[in-house]
Amino acid sequence: MAGAHRAGVVAALLLVFLLDGSKARIHKLTLKNETRFFVHLNTFGFYANGTLDVNLHSLRLPQQLVNYSAYPVGFSFSRAHVSGVLSYTAEETESCPLTLTKVTNNEPLILFLIDIGSLSVKVRVLGDQDNVLTGKLKANVQTKEKGQRSSREAPAGTPAKPAEQTKAGDKISEKTAGEAKVQTNAEPVNQMKEDQTAEKTATEFQLASTKQLTLALEKVNDTYAFNFHLLLGLLAEGLYNLNFYYCQNMAPGINRPYSFTLEMTEKNPGGFLSAAEIPLSRLYIGMAGVFFAAAMAWVYTLMKHRYSVFKIHWLMAALAFTKSTSLVFHSINYHFINTEGHPIEGWAVMYYITHLLKGALLFITLALIGTGWAFVKYILSDKEKKIFMIVIPLQCLANVAYIIIESTEEGSSEYPLWKEILFLVDLICCGAILFPVVWSIRHLQEASSTDGKAAMNLEKLKLFRHYYVMIVCYIYFTRIIAILLKVTMPFQWQWCYEFLVEVSTLVFFVMTGYKFRPASNNPYLQLPQDEEDEEMDEIVTESGALEGISKVKKTSNGRERQKEATL
Structure with a gap:
């Protein structure tokens, strides 16, 4: 997964530097x-x-x-x-x-x-x-209009006045004739200059x-x-x-x-921003502050309950900080587009990198929570690994498509193609991350009726179902409902679409963190830690020879286990 991250970052950097133009209001x-x-x-x-x-x-x-x-x-x-x-x-x-x-x-x-x-x-x-x-x-057209005005002022057939007449016998002197000749030759030149000036x-x-x-x-x-x-x-x-x-x-x-x-x-x-984009710079910097505050609150919670913290908890913290950083660069990008008419290349590259990391971290975190990694087990099954082999490359492709769309003009021939690729890949990724949750739900349904621990498994099953509903609601709202709201809003209020997406993302992060927070009474964290413990549970429960034997699974730090037998 780390290799996929690095490959995605390198691809984004190469793409940004190789693109000739960038999305701006000076096209x-x-x-x-x-x-x-x-x-x-x-x-x-x-x-x-x-x-x-x-x-x-x-x-x-x-x-x-x-x-x-x-x-x-x-x-x-x-x-x-x-x-x-x-x-x-x-x-x-x-x-x-x-x-x-x-x-x-x-x-x-x-x-x-x-x-x-x-x-x-x-x-x-x-x-x-x-x-x-x-x-x-x-x-x-202008010359024709001038000619029409001249003909109205001097009707056809009116004789032209001589340039100059002498008192002796109405004869034109050589000097006067020369002046008239110069004046006559000058008229087309002056007319040509007027036409060129008109153009x-x-x-x-x-x-x-x-x-x-x-x-x-x-x-x-x-x-x-x-x-x-x-x-x-x-x-x-x-x-x-x-x-x-x-x-x-x-x-x-x-x-x-x-x-x-x-x-x-x-x-x-x-x-230089469109009417619907003018508030976006302030919106993104404000939401960046909110996500940063939520990330700090999450880190405080992890430090407070450090003995119940798993690696995935820190991954969730990294996602929140990356999301906040991405919004900061997004805000800066829009600020320079508004003032300069085009983004500054360095800030745009930083935004694309953080946007790519945020997208990859989001889907990886959701899939890992759905599989129960770190909470339930430290090893993924082959079926679960295939999900990551599909989702991570698709996320890199989706981010490449997004960068191309942001960096090319709408009139270019490749723009519609990459827009369709982005929409399709995004839907595939959203559907793929639901499979690990569905597999966990099916496993818990089967376990609740066979292993003799129905009450605990039903509680876990309820938690997974809530998580599944949360993901589905988040996907539907950000991909469908928010877009429908956008097309019904007046043009100057279409920035509310971005506001609804960011607020729904914040709510989803907060609810996910609350449900899977590190706490001793969290039913999700009480799941067995490996296959060995599950087998030992079955032995302890089913063997009549060992009736009365109880098992202590782990100490408060979750790393040491000991078994005691009492008659």
Whole structure:
């Protein structure tokens, strides 16, 4: 088991240092030869005056795509009621979301349709909006508007005034003609400068009154780029999804590859954290203090009852201290994400190491208690050893999956895969640690009816059943019920999911420690210490020749045993 711990730590360290990016609110995602028609880029909870900056560059599309009205390409920025769930899911399954022209319940939706043929990005604004969009307006659109204003001021057919007339006979002097020529040649140059300035200057648009506009799409060699800045208003605050769509790949049998690099920054007035994540730094540091206090109380109990302490009691203390340390580093990690937009690598590595150790220690401790190791016996059976051979590697895999998820962008192709692996492996581990408890319960049920000590075994059986129910309740609450509560909460209160998980973990630790605390009157600690004692109990009980013989099993320290015979 120690070797598995070291292997897991080394794997986590190598993984952290080999990963290119890390989970942050300043994102950079690069996709090459991607074939998915839908890429979920990120989910973020915005308060009023929150901002979103998107800079798309190095966009490369296949040449086969020509009909942009039938197969649009672009982004959608939509409100989600819960994390990862769109408000218009029904429409999305039937057709490309970029073709929507109306939304239900006036939910805010902004579509960015990329047209490489006309070098433009058409913005379609749907639903109730009080956001402000800042972007580069397409240059020829501005020039056309200027030309329309000029034609209204000077109708067609009006003769132009001569540059300068002489008093002698309305003849233009050579000097004046030269000046007119310079002025005439300067007009296109000045117009070109105005167009270039228009392309470089970003313009603000109030989306409450602007429902359609066209932004500039820049072309660099064979790639395309554009950017925009979005300021969210008071009415628009909520949880939002930013997605990329390549609708041609929705057709069966079509997998056109495309590539792009996306830089994205999401920010709330208080920092770079999403609305639901802002309280997490304070929550984790507070819970770290609570777990540390519980660990100190447990150590005090062990010192007070040192003659009834087993090795597994100290393992439980190590688990509580590791849990507290992990929460401290988790809090520090979120603090730097909020202030810097990304985690500090050293603190992130420390968090990943303590998180891995905490997960491994938790499942090992639960399985050892379930088998009765140290309390009942010092040697595990072959069947019980197989459980550890399964659970420990799976826990290492689960922690590797968690680190990959934390360290990669949501839009990357491997993100969904590792998320499914983490969920599946976690459920397998939770189910596996129940087997040792079930085996102990079955053993005690059989023993209570055969060995003549029904009262004591029934008491032990009751304790194991309580422990089994505790584990099942803990697993169901943290893996199922808490998640259901999360999806029903408003976006700014979804941090309560983490709070419920940490509180339920604390309650589970405290109840486990109370039931298996070192005390002379604890029925669990009165179990026989090895197979030899069980056989001696049967001999003493069943042999008529030895009737009246009693046995003293151990002294107060549990290490020395002596047998006395009295008539």
